[in-house]
Amino acid sequence: MVRLDDLQVLVLAAEQGSLSAAARELDITPAVASAAVKRLEDALGLRLLVRSTRSLRPTPEGSHYLVHAKAALAALQQGQQELSRGRQQVAGELTLSMPSDLGRNLLLGWLDAFMARHPALKLRLRVSDRISDLFRQPVDVALRYGVPEDSSLVALPLDTSNKRLLVASPAYIARHGAPQNPAELKDHNCLRFVLGDRVYEQWLFGSDKVKVSGNRVSDDAECVRRWAISGQGIAYKSALDVSADIAAGRLKPLLEGWPTEPTPLYLVCPHRLSITPAVVALKDFLSQQIKQYRQ
Template identity: 80%
Template sequence: MVRLDDLQVLVQAAEQGSLSAAARELDITPAVASVAIKRLEAELGLRLLVRSTRSLRLTSEGAHYLQHAKAALNSLQQGQIALAQGRQQIAGELALSMPSDLGRNLLLGWLDELMAQYPALRLRLRVSDRLSDLFRQPVDIAIRYGVPEDSSLVALPLAADNKRCLVASPAYLARFGEPKTPNDLKDHNCLRFVLGERLFEQWPFGNETVKVTGNRISDDAECVRRWALNGEGIAYKSAIDVRADIEAGRLKVLLSAWPTELCPLYLVCPHRLSITPAVVALKDFLSERLRR
């Protein structure tokens, strides 16, 4: 394979008329420059330069190849410039993964507003409660609850103080009554959520944790929310997910005197280089909406 630094030596040698001058321009030694030309000639199988102790000239093949070398280096330079400019613009495609409940009921509308602000932005959504592999799947960033277990990921806080809350519909409470203490949940139908192989059946309330049971389990948080709205049981949900339902009276918060666990929301990236202007705009936009 032809090396780019070898092409640079060839171009500089032709422009400077001297291998030593080319080496000084590229901040390498003359010996390194000489090896680069020899390596390039060996790769191409032809002589590019005719050299003596005092002069240097291109062969006819070298003069012909020089134009292609210049074009290749110029094309790469233009590509670098285009990438640099692109990183300063809120444009291009953003592949985003987000939870089902939060995504469908809240973020989807907000993302429409964001794209109206930035018409050059394109969006590819992955809506699922299954955690996306940011290193293997075609996902640039993910919106997730909880601190990532993988410490190599970069987590940008969106709602660091968000908590979970216990909720049920007025219809369920009319039939089965309202729990007065966390321990009373053992006598209620609790709607449980499963993520991967983990079943969330231990519901914490401060220093107390209650193992709950029920007749419904789902790996989709939106299903759990709908079951709660339909009066099928009690759910332990992120406050963000059910805020609109609570304000509209569709769900009621239970055991509000007991502390519940934190459920921080993060924007997760595989590395710092993933934080483009578009990602920063998304983070600032969502953070502002969530503060409201």
């Protein structure tokens, strides 16, 4: 089998008339350069170069072969350049996993604007509150709340100040009143959701941890938000999910004087080679959209 580095030695040696000069340019020893040419000649069964202590020139067969060797190296270089240019373009297909509530109610509109900016990009969405396995599932990047437990993943911050808010509808508060401290949540119907593989029912308020209960649980966080809006109970949701509902009066924040659980939002990749121009552009775009949304 012909080795590409051997072809490079042959072409440089023929162009410069010296194996030593070719070796210096490639940062190898003359002995390594000589061995490369010998491997080529043995593989082809032909003498390619006529060498003496002072000069080097191609044989007739070598001159003929050099035409093809140069063409092969040029084609490979062109391919590398095209790949490099491709890495700088926001193009190709991007598979994005995102949580249900944030995805449907904020991100879908934002992603429309993002795609309009980058018409060469194709987008494939996976909308679920189940955490995607980025090493086993066909996902390029995922939006996740909280720092990933797997330290091998690369987490790009989108909103590190995000936190949970305790909310209920005006109708629920009118019927059942509002809790005055976290301990009083035991007397209320708390709307729970599945986080990872477990029901999220240990709600944190600073150093206080309260185990809550209620008659409704969902693995879709959007269902929990809709239940809260319809007056079915109290929810403990990401501020990004419920800020618009609070502004519109559909939900009201509770226990505002108490510290709530941090819920930073990250764009997560399986490794640094996954951070393509499309991922960088998406990260910058979403960061800007979130900043504007919070104003």
